[in-house]
Every structure is written in C-alpha cells, then in structure tokens.
Amino acid sequence: MAASADIELEEQFAQKRMSRTTAARLARYLRPYRRTFLFNLACTLSATATQLLGPKFIQIGIDRYLAPAATGTTGNPVQLAAGTEAAYRGIFIVSLVYLGNLLLGWMLTVAQVRSAIRVGQGAMNDLRIAVFEHIQRLSLNYFDKTHQGRIIARADTDIDSLDRIMTWGANQMLASLMTLAGVIVVLLQYDWRLCLAVSVVLPPLFLATRLFHIHGLQAYRKVRAQTSRLTAAMAENIAGVRVVQAFSREEENLNRFQQLHETHNALALAAARVFHTFMPFLGFMSGLGTLIIIGYGGTLARRGEITVGELAAFALYLGMFFGPIQTMGDLYNAVLSTAASAERIFQLLDTEPQVRDRVDAEPLPAIRGHIIFEEVWFRYETTPADTWVLHDICFEAKPGETVALVGHTGSGKTSIISLIARFYEPQRGRLLMDGIDLQSATIESLHEQIGIVTQENFLFTGTVMENLKFGRPGAEDGEVIQAAKSLGTHEMILGFAEGYQTRVGERGGNFSAGERQLLTFTRAMVARPRILILDEATSAVDAQTERVIQHALAELFARRTCFVVAHRLSTVRHAHRILVLAHGRIVEQGRHDELLKRGGHYAKLHEEFVRQ
Numbered sequence: 167m168a169a170s171a172d173i174e175l176e177e178q179f180a181q182k183r184m185s186r187t188t189a190a191r192l193a194r195y196l197r198p199y200r201r202t203f204l205f206n207l208a209c210t211l212s213a214t215a216t217q218l219l220g221p222k223f224i225q226i227g228i229d230r231y232l233a234p235a236a237t238g239t240t241g242n243p244v245q246l247a248a249g250t251e252a253a254y255r256g257i258f259i260v261s262l263v264y265l266g267n268l269l270l271g272w273m274l275t276v277a278q279v280r281s282a283i284r285v286g287q288g289a290m291n292d293l294r295i296a297v298f299e300h301i302q303r304l305s306l307n308y309f310d311k312t313h314q315g316r317i318i319a320r321a322d323t324d325i326d327s328l329d330r331i332m333t334w335g336a337n338q339m340l341a342s343l344m345t346l347a348g349v350i351v352v353l354l355q356y357d358w359r360l361c362l363a364v365s366v367v368l369p370p371l372f373l374a375t376r377l378f379h380i381h382g383l384q385a386y387r388k389v390r391a392q393t394s395r396l397t398a399a400m401a402e403n404i405a406g407v408r409v410v411q412a413f414s415r416e417e418e419n420l421n422r423f424q425q426l427h428e429t430h431n432a433l434a435l436a437a438a439r440v441f442h443t444f445m446p447f448l449g450f451m452s453g454l455g456t457l458i459i460i461g462y463g464g465t466l467a468r469r470g471e472i473t474v475g476e477l478a479a480f481a482l483y484l485g486m487f488f489g490p491i492q493t494m495g496d497l498y499n500a501v502l503s504t505a506a507s508a509e510r511i512f513q514l515l516d517t518e519p520q521v522r523d524r525v526d527a528e529p530l531p532a533i534r535g536h537i538i539f540e541e542v543w544f545r546y547e548t549t550p551a552d553t554w555v556l557h558d559i560c561f562e563a564k565p566g567e568t569v570a571l572v573g574h575t576g577s578g579k580t581s582i583i584s585l586i587a588r589f590y591e592p593q594r595g596r597l598l599m600d601g602i603d604l605q606s607a608t609i610e611s612l613h614e615q616i617g618i619v620t621q622e623n624f625l626f627t628g629t630v631m632e633n634l635k636f637g638r639p640g641a642e643d644g645e646v647i648q649a650a651k652s653l654g655t656h657e658m659i660l661g662f663a664e665g666y667q668t669r670v671g672e673r674g675g676n677f678s679a680g681e682r683q684l685l686t687f688t689r690a691m692v693a694r695p696r697i698l699i700l701d702e703a704t705s706a707v708d709a710q711t712e713r714v715i716q717h718a719l720a721e722l723f724a725r726r727t728c729f730v731v732a733h734r735l736s737t738v739r740h741a742h743r744i745l746v747l748a749h750g751r752i753v754e755q756g757r758h759d760e761l762l763k764r765g766g767h768y769a770k771l772h773e774e775f776v777r778q
C-alpha cells in the first residue's frame with residue numbers, strides 16, 4: 167500500500183516541470199560558490215569562443231592562400247612560384263594558429279568542467295546537510311506514516327540524481343546554449359540570403375523538437391511509473407517471501423510479475439522509438455541544410471557574391487548548430503527528472519514537524535532536571551481510538567536521579583521517553599519540568615538540555631571529531647578527548663584508521679554497531695545535557711564492554727537526571743527508581759531490592775533475566 171502511495175507521489179511530481187520557485191531555491195544553494203561559478207561562466211564563454219573561431223581560421227586559410235593559388239590569376243610563372251611559396255607559408259601559419267586555438271579550447275574546457283564539478287559538488291553537499299538536519303528535526307510522528315529508512319533513501323537517490331545534473335548536466339546545457347546563440351550570431355554576419363535559405367529547415371526542426379519533448383516526456387513518464395510498480399512488486403515479494411511460499415502463491419505472483427515486466431518492456435521500447443525517430447530526423451535536417459549551402463551557396467560563390475572560404479565556414483557553422491540541439495535533447499529527460507527530485511527534496515524540507523511550539527511558548531531556563539508525570543494518557547495517531555498506549559502514568563524524577571524503565575516489549579517504555587523529549591504530546595495530563603508545563607516551553611530549549619542515546623545510532627558524514635561535537639558545536643578538541651577518556655572510549659577512537667580525524671562514511675557504515683554505540687555515548691557525554699536518556703543504548707555493546715563502561719556510565723549518571731531503558735537488568739540495578747511497565751501502565755515502582763523482595767512483576771522479570 168505504501169508502495170502504491172509512492173508511485174502516486176512520483177507520478178504527481180513527474181508531471182511537473184521545474185517551477186520557477188524550485189529553480190530559484192536550487193539557485194540559492196549555488197550562491198556560496200558564486201565566485202567559482204563566475205569563473206566557470208568565464209571558462210565556458212571563452213571555450214565557446216575558441217570553438218566559434220575555428221571555422222573563421224579555415225575561411226581565412228582558404229580565401230587568402232588556397233583560392234588565389236587554385237584559380238591562378240596571373241600567368242607569369244615566376245610570380246606564380248613566389249605566390250605559391252607565400253601561400254604554403256600562409257597555410258602553415260594558419261594551421262599553427264588553428265592548432266593553438268584548439269589547445270587553448272582544450273585547456274579552457276578542462277577548467278570549465280573542473281569548476282562546474284566544484285560548484286555542483288559544493289552546493290549538493292550543502293543540500294545534503296540541510297536535508298539531514300531537517301530529518302533530525304522532524305518529529306517522530308512524521309516517521310509513523312512514512313518509514314524513516316525509505317524517506318532517507320529517497321532523499322539520498324534524489325540528491326544523487328540532482329548531483330549528476332548539477333555537476334555536469336547544467337553546465338553542458340549552458341555550453342550548448344552559448345554555442346547555439348554564438349552560431350546564430352555568427353551566421354547572421356555572413357550572407358543574409360544564405361541564412362534565409364538555410365532557415366527553411368527551422369520550422370520542421372522546431373516542430374520535431376516540440377513533438378519529441380511532448381511524446382518523449384509522456385513515454386518517459388510511463389516508463390518511470392512502470393519501473394516504480396515493478397520495484398514495488400519486487401520489494402513486496404521479497405519482504406513477504408515466507409508468506410508467499412507458505413500459501414504456495416509463487417506461480418500466481420510470478421505471472422503477475424511477468425505481466426508487469428512485459429508492460430515495462432513495451433513502454434521502454436516505445437520511449438526508445440520516440441528517441442530514435444528524433445535523432446535521425448535531426449541528422450537529416452542537418453544534411454538538408456548542408457545541401458542548401460552547397461546548392462544555393464555554391465551558386466552565390468560562383469557568381470562571386472561570397473567567397474569560397476565564407477561558404478566553407480558557413481557550412482562548418484551550420485554543423486555546429488545541430489550539435490547543441492542534440493545535446494539539449496539528450497539532457498532534456500535528465501533535467502526533467504531533476505525537477506521531480508528537486509521538488510521532492512524541497513517538499514521534505516518544507517514538512518513542518520507536527521509537534522510545534524505554542525505561540526506563547528517561552529524558552530526553558532537552565533533546568534535542574536526535576537520531572538513530574540501528572541496522570542498522563544497517550545496514544546499514537548494510528549492507535550485505535552478506544553485504546554491507550556499509556557494509561558494514567560504518574561511518577562516523579564528528582565534532579566540527579568536515575569530512573570530505570572523496565573517491562574516487556576511493547577509495554578510503553580520508549581513511548582514514555584518520547585513524551586519527555588516531546589517528540590509527541592500527551593492527550594491527557596501533563597508533564598512538569600522543574601514545575602513548568604512542558605507544553606508551554608519551546609522545543610528547542612528543551613532539546614538543548616536533553617541528550618538521547620538510542621539503539622539507532624545516527625552518525626553523520628564528517629570526521630569522528632565533528633560527530634562528537636554535534637551536541638555542543640562550541641566544544642574544544644581537548645574537552646572531547648577528556649570526555650572520551652572519562653568514558654573509556656578514547657583508546658577505541660585512537661584505534662581507528664586516523665583516530666579522531668577518521669572519516670565517517672555514509673550513515674556511519676564503516677563502524678561496527680558497537681563502535682557506533684560507543685561514539686554516540688561519547689557524543690552525549692560531550693554535550694553535557696541536564697537530562698540524559700538511554701533507550702536500550704547498551705544493547706549493541708557486548709557484555710564485556712558494557713562492564714568496562716559501567717563505572718563511567720555511573721559517573722555520567724551522577725550529575726544529571728537519567729532515564730534508562732534496558733532489557734539487561736544489570737544496568738538498572740543501581741537506579742534510584744525503577745518503573746515496571748506492563749501494557750502501558752506502571753505496575754510497580756521502587757528500588758531493586760525492594761522490588762525483588764516484593765516478589766511481583768519485577769521479581770519475575772529478574773528471574774527470567776537470570777535464567778538467560
């Protein structure tokens with residue numbers, strides 16, 4: 167179902183051209199690189215100029231040194247010999263100049279491509295970071311509806327496709343446009359009658375281009391939608407492979423898949439046909455133009471109204487006229503899909519977090535970390551209306567206390583923590599932070615004072631050091647190292663390829679789950695939050711490592727209010743308060759030994775734990 171929603175979304179976007187606002191927004195990302203961009207523009211312009219000069223040199227060569235020798239205007243053999251020698255020299259010089267121009271053009275093109283890549287990469291990197299930060303800010307309930315992984319994956323592929331266009335496609339397009347404009351201007355400098363004669367190919371050319379864009383666009387869009395359907399079907403099949411097998415539906419599913427595939431092939435073929443009709447047509451029109459030049463231009467030259475050199479240059483320029491049109495045709499589809507990608511990215515950036523500040527919200531002062539839950543009831547948006555995820559939750563956490571939350575899967579531990587961090591808001595009751603109703607405070611002022619370490623440890627692209635400073639960008643390197651030492655992660659970090667300067671790959675993929683975990687711990691330590699939340703934070707760390715960091719954790723817990731969710735009860739033994747949850751209710755509350763003695767839920771949980 168989610169997949170079909172995706173397809174709808176994609177089709178909805180694919181039908182749009184790049185709107186002016188999207189283009190303007192995209193351009194804003196180029197602004198920091200405007201110098202390089204200007205340099206790139208200058209290079210592109212100069213490269214185009216060298217290109218346009220080429221035929222000019224050939225024209226000079228022909229008119230000055232070839233044509234007179236060929237016609238041999240004087241009959242005097244001595245003069246003719248002298249003239250021939252001068253002509254050879256002239257041809258040589260013109261060839262040299264032509265070569266020089268060619269080399270210059272080459273260098274300029276290299277500079278052009280390099281600077282274009284620099285601008286594109288820079289801008290796209292900034293966009294990536296913006297998207298990432300935004301995803302961080304979105305409240306969790308955004309992810310209830312659209313799965314987080316898919317959103318990030320989609321944003322990633324969208325930025326990649328944008329990247330391709332922004333780094334070379336846009337520049338290619340620009341260069342083509344410049345060449346086209348240059349060629350038209352130059353052609354008009356020559357004989358106007360010839361221009362007029364050649365321009366008879368323009369109306370069919372424009373018509374063909376227009377038709378190509380319309381049909382090509384439609385065909386291309388259909389292929390894309392079908393590709394999405396195909397991918398969705400494949401994903402569904404893979405995800406549900408057990409179910410498919412259990413119900414022996416392989417045959418049926420295969421048939422359905424084959425049908426989808428056949429449609430896809432037919433559509434792709436149709437799209438290719440549009441494309442492959444257009445390109446030869448373009449070639450034919452170019453040939454027709456040359457024909458007119460040779461026929462009509464030849465007559466003009468014979469009559470001496472234009473020179474042979476001019477005729478040759480004209481033909482060469484006309485050849486340069488069709489190249490850019492072809493390039494732009496090629497790029498058209500890519501640019502269209504870029505528009506869709508850009509709009510999707512901006513739509514994501516425009517998604518406001520659902521939990522928002524009240525209009526009269528005030529920033530929290532520096533908090534001590536005194537938290538009270540007053541008869542809190544809570545359900546998610548997708549929870550059925552007659553059920554609650556949290557029932558009448560009441561408890562208090564004094565400043566500096568460590569509160570442990572235990573209970574079976576689905577009992578509501580993470581939900582309680584999400585309320586403290588105000589990722590969600592309760593429907594009934596309220597949360598007090600140092601006596602202030604949490605809902606009257608700004609979210610930012612709360613998040614500044616809270617540190618959360620969960621099972622999903624997000625690391626960002628950048629160095630380890632940058633990642634560790636994420637929660638407090640102003641921190642000194644020394645403070646970071648100090649924090650790592652006190653937590654016992656310093657040695658591990660030094661063991662990385664480049665220590666603190668080791669680069670973190672995409673989403674921290676180059677570290678093990680345990681390493682990522684320890685890094686996020688250190689990050690929380692560096693941030694020095696008043697309230698620290700660990701939601702199954704130690705589950706990816708092996709028991710040995712956990713023991714090692716245990717005393718450091720105790721240190722970390724000592725000066726702040728902490729909430730700890732852990733399945734391993736060894737971590738919660740020393741908590742000031744243990745909340746035992748079952749089906750969204752607090753069923754027991756107290757210290758470890760008290761609860762053990764009572765012989766209730768906690769004792770049973772403990773028994774299960776010891777038996778494992």
Ligand SMILES: Nc1ncnc2c1ncn2[C@@H]1O[C@H](COP(=O)(O)OP(=O)(O)OP(=O)(O)O)[C@@H](O)[C@H]1O
Pocket residue numbers: 310546547548549555573574575576577578579580581582
């Ligand atoms: N984002 C959500 N949207 C809808 N329902 C949710 C959401 N998150 C959790 N729930 C539901 O709320 C209930 C409590 O979930 P919660 O994540 O708080 O449990 P938990 O105690 O943290 O479990 P675990 O030990 O598996 O992490 C569960 O029934 C769960 O299905």
Ligand SMILES: [Mg+2]
Pocket residue numbers: 579580581701
């Ligand atoms: Mg949980």
